[in-house]
Amino acid sequence: MMKGLSLLLSLLLLPVAASAAECLTRGTGDMGIVVERAAGSLKVMDTSAHAELFRVEGLGDLSHASAVYSRDARYAYVFGRDGGLTKVDILCGTIAKRIVQGGNSIGGAISQDGSLIAVSNYEPGGVKIFSAEDLSLVADIPATRVDQEKLSKTVGLVDAPDQKFVVSLFDTGESWIIDMSNPQNPAIQRFTNIGKLPYDALITGDGRYYIAGLFGQDGLSLIDLWHPEKGARLILKDYGKGDQKLPVYKMPHLEGWAMAGDQAFLPAVGQHQVLVVDHRDWQEKGRIAVHGQPVFVMARPDGRQVWVNFAFPDNDTIQVIDTETLQVIKSFKPGKGALHMEFSPRGEEVWISIRDQDEVQIYSTRTMELIKTLPVDKPSGIFFTARAHQTGL
Amino acid sequence: MHRLLFLPIVGAALSLGPVSSVASPEVPPQRQAELIHLLKHDCGSCHGMRLEGGLGPALKPNRLQNWSPEQLAVTILYGRPGTPMPPWRPFLTDSEAFWLAQQLKQGLQ
Numbered sequence: 008m009m010k011g012l013s014l015l016l017s018l019l020l021l022p023v024a025a026s027a028a029e030c031l032t033r034g035t036g037d038m039g040i041v042v043e044r045a046a047g048s049l050k051v052m053d054t055s056a057h058a059e060l061f062r063v064e065g066l067g068d069l070s071h072a073s074a075v076y077s078r079d080a081r082y083a084y085v086f087g088r089d090g091g092l093t094k095v096d097i098l099c100g101t102i103a104k105r106i107v108q109g110g111n112s113i114g115g116a117i118s119q120d121g122s123l124i125a126v127s128n129y130e131p132g133g134v135k136i137f138s139a140e141d142l143s144l145v146a147d148i149p150a151t152r153v154d155q156e157k158l159s160k161t162v163g164l165v166d167a168p169d170q171k172f173v174v175s176l177f178d179t180g181e182s183w184i185i186d187m188s189n190p191q192n193p194a195i196q197r198f199t200n201i202g203k204l205p206y207d208a209l210i211t212g213d214g215r216y217y218i219a220g221l222f223g224q225d226g227l228s229l230i231d232l233w234h235p236e237k238g239a240r241l242i243l244k245d246y247g248k249g250d251q252k253l254p255v256y257k258m259p260h261l262e263g264w265a266m267a268g269d270q271a272f273l274p275a276v277g278q279h280q281v282l283v284v285d286h287r288d289w290q291e292k293g294r295i296a297v298h299g300q301p302v303f304v305m306a307r308p309d310g311r312q313v314w315v316n317f318a319f320p321d322n323d324t325i326q327v328i329d330t331e332t333l334q335v336i337k338s339f340k341p342g343k344g345a346l347h348m349e350f351s352p353r354g355e356e357v358w359i360s361i362r363d364q365d366e367v368q369i370y371s372t373r374t375m376e377l378i379k380t381l382p383v384d385k386p387s388g389i390f391f392t393a394r395a396h397q398t399g400l
Numbered sequence: 401m402h403r404l405l406f407l408p409i410v411g412a413a414l415s416l417g418p419v420s421s422v423a424s425p426e427v428p429p430q431r432q433a434e435l436i437h438l439l440k441h442d443c444g445s446c447h448g449m450r451l452e453g454g455l456g457p458a459l460k461p462n463r464l465q466n467w468s469p470e471q472l473a474v475t476i477l478y479g480r481p482g483t484p485m486p487p488w489r490p491f492l493t494d495s496e497a498f499w500l501a502q503q504l505k506q507g508l509q
Contacts, residue, residue, distance in 0.1 A: 044449065045440075070449030088448050111453050130453060160455065177455070206455070206484070222484055254479060254486035257445045258455065319442045320491065344441065362441065 030099035031060065035080040038097055039349065039391035041360065041367055042072045042085070043384040049085065050383055051097045054351055054358075054391060057369060057379045061100025067091035067107070073114040073388055076395035077139060078121035083390065084139070086115045092126055092142060097392075104142050108135055116166040119398075123187055125164055125172045132158035134174055136187065146193045151179045163208025163219050163261070165399045167232055175205040175219045175228075182208075182219060182230060182239055201228040201239040206276075209261040210399035211286075218242075220261050222276060229289060242289040243273075243282065252277040253300065257318035260303050262400075267310030267330035274301035274315075281315060283333060295333055298324050303347065306330070307372050308354035314372075316345050316359075325359065327375060337375045341368050349389035360386035426495040435500055436508070438491075446484060451508065455484060461507040472501035 037055040047069050051061040066072075068089035075084050082103060085093045090109035093102055111130035117123070123145060124137045132150035137143060150159040159178035167173050172185040182201050186194040203223025210217050210232075219228040226244035231237060259274035266272070270292060273282045281304055283293040299321025306313050313328040325345055327337040344362025351357070356378065359368045367386050369379045394400040427435070440449050446456040457463065464472065476497045479487035488497065 068448065068450055068452070070444055071454065088450075088454065089452065111448070113454070129455070204484075223482075255484060256442065256486050258484065319445075 030096075033098070035097060035392050036352070037392075038080075039358075039389060040074060040083050040085075040095070040097065041358075041383050041386050042069050042074070042388040042390075044070045044072065044362070044387040045385040047087075048384070049083075049095065051095075051100055052381070054356075057381065059381065061097075063095055063100055063102060065102060066093045066095075066105070070387070071113065074390040075115060075117040075124070075400070076390070076392050077117070078395055080392040080395040082139075084115065084117065084124050086112055086126055088112065090128065090130075092124065092137065094139075094142060106137075106142050108137070108142075108144075113160075113162060114164060116164050116172055116399075118166055118172070118187060119168060119170050123170075123190065125166075125174075125185070127161040127164035127174055129160040130157075132160045132176070132178070134161055134164060134172065134185065136172075136185075136190075136193070145190050146187070148183075148185060148193060148195065150176050151181060153178045162206055165208065165210040165217065167210055167217070168214040168398065171232075173208070173210065173217045173230070173232070175201070175208050177204060177206065180205060180223075182217065182228065184230075184232070184235060196235060198230060198235075198239040201230075202226065202241060206258050207261045212266070212398060214398040218261065218273075220259065220273075220276060222255070222258070227273070243284060243291055246275060246282055246291055246294070253279075255300060255318065256320070257300070257302055257322070259301055259318075262303065262305075265304045265306035265313050267306055267313070270330065272304050272306065272313045272328070272330070274304045276300075281313070281328065293333055295328055295335065297326055297328075297335065298338060305348055305350070307350055307357070308352065312336075312372060314348050314357060316348060322346070339375075341377075342366075346387045347389050349391055352391065352393035358389050360389055362386060427499045431496070432499070435492075435496060436503070439500060439503065439508070451504070459504050461505055464504055469498060469501040469505055472504060473497040476500060 039052050041050045047066050048064040050059050067087045070088045072087050083095045090107050090112045092108050093105040096103045109128040112128045115126040124139050126135050134148045136146040159176040161174050162177050164174040170188040175182045182198045184196040202221040205219040206222040208219035217230040226241045228239045229242045230239045255277050271284045271286045275282050281295045285292045299317035301315045304315050315326045323340050323343045326335050329336045342361040342364040346362050347360045349358050357370050367381045367383045447459050448454045451459040477489045479485045
């Protein structure tokens with residue numbers, strides 16, 4: 008009786024977020040993290056309860072941070088701006104291991120089998136590959152030299168089937184396939200002249216096509232990973248022709264693969280447009296006029312809607328596109344600094360970071376109405392554990 | 401024709417106020433706070449929130465010592481064509497750009 012009472016009492020007294028010492032016993036499938044970019048911390052969230060579980064501090068400069076998950080979806084690997092690579096235990100709310108592996112990094116990927124973490128670096132440019140277990144260095148792959156002082160920046164690093172990574176070189180206009188099937192001896196296949204200034208890239212969900220966006224010219228570069236011997240080719244090379252290019256105040260992100268039926272949706276660089284591409288022949292099928300320059304163009308997992316956010320000075324707005332009619336069906340202003348969106352695994356909700364309001368807003372995608380707001384200090388990237396099982400995320 | 405168009409722009413940039421180490425009186429305190437926010441978050445998306453570099457170079461005083469605040473203000477206002485550095489002319493006045501350039505030269509804490 009006494010025991011029962013004190014248990015009840017301790018339950019009542021339990022703080023809203025469990026302290027870092029006690030680990031949770033639960034599945035992680037409905038968990039995720041939200042990056043607090045200014046504080047260098049992150050919040051571990053329960054996506055069913057819409058509640059914070061832990062706050063994890065001490066991750067360094069997290070502006071532009073991204074994350075991938077271990078295949079057991081217990082650990083998040085967080086890539087910080089300052090070259091930090093942190094392995095976070097989301098069940099315990101603790102840092103399992105943290106290294107500073109480079110001067111300035113831009114993101115990373117986890118290998119198909121979950122054993123390797125690759126990090127893409129700006130400074131010095133190149134890719135470093137670590138053991139997912141203890142973050143010990145497995146391979147160091149410097150990028151092509153640009154001049155005496157620097158190596159090309161690397162961007163658009165993704166995982167690919169057969170234990171490969173694919174990355175692009177911003178300054179030198181290359182894409183490299185890095186085969187890590189023998190970790191002691193990485194094999195690199197280089198594609199040169201893929202186009203000017205690739206700024207980011209994505210891999211299709213089936214792991215077949217690698218597409219790099221180009222800042223320095225019109226079009227995008229495509230590699231068919233089933234047929235690398237065919238080389239990289241330029242697609243959509245006419246989309247910007249003759250149009251006045253606007254200055255770009257934030258680089259678009261090519262993340263995930265906004266795909267519905269045979270159509271893919273991509274952000275146009277320097278245009279207030281979303282491009283629609285037929286993914287069977289890579290021809291342009293249309294352009295959708297939107298509110299500003301798109302940054303993220305993300306499809307709800309079932310492909311029925313595409314949600315778009317925008318670059319400065321339009322980053323207070325979100326638009327939703329119906330992928331059947333190609334119409335914008337909703338425009339709204341959730342607040343300044345709407346930086347990132349993440350769908351729940353089956354798409355009934357979307358979480359949106361609103362940086363300048365220090366909050367994450369949760370919307371129903373069916374009604375497109377706000378369900379709940381959670382306080383988060385300068386939120387940016389949101390990453391749910393469902394990413395653990397998706398190529399390219 | 402083009403040269404004629406270009407001249408007044410350069411003229412405007414060069415006629416920016418004299419270098420001073422104190423905050424420019426032309427930028428009111430509240431606007432200064434907005435500019436610092438812009439610098440951290442919007443410039444920060446390319447230069448890093450702590451201005452230690454990203455797609456764009458680090459904007460730390462030691463890296464910028466060879467440039468005068470006027471030159472930096474011109475880069476901020478007109479961008480660098482052919483690179484991702486965009487012109488901030490639509491959002492900043494001359495004195496605001498100059499004030500930002502001074503902050504960069506001095507270094508933010």
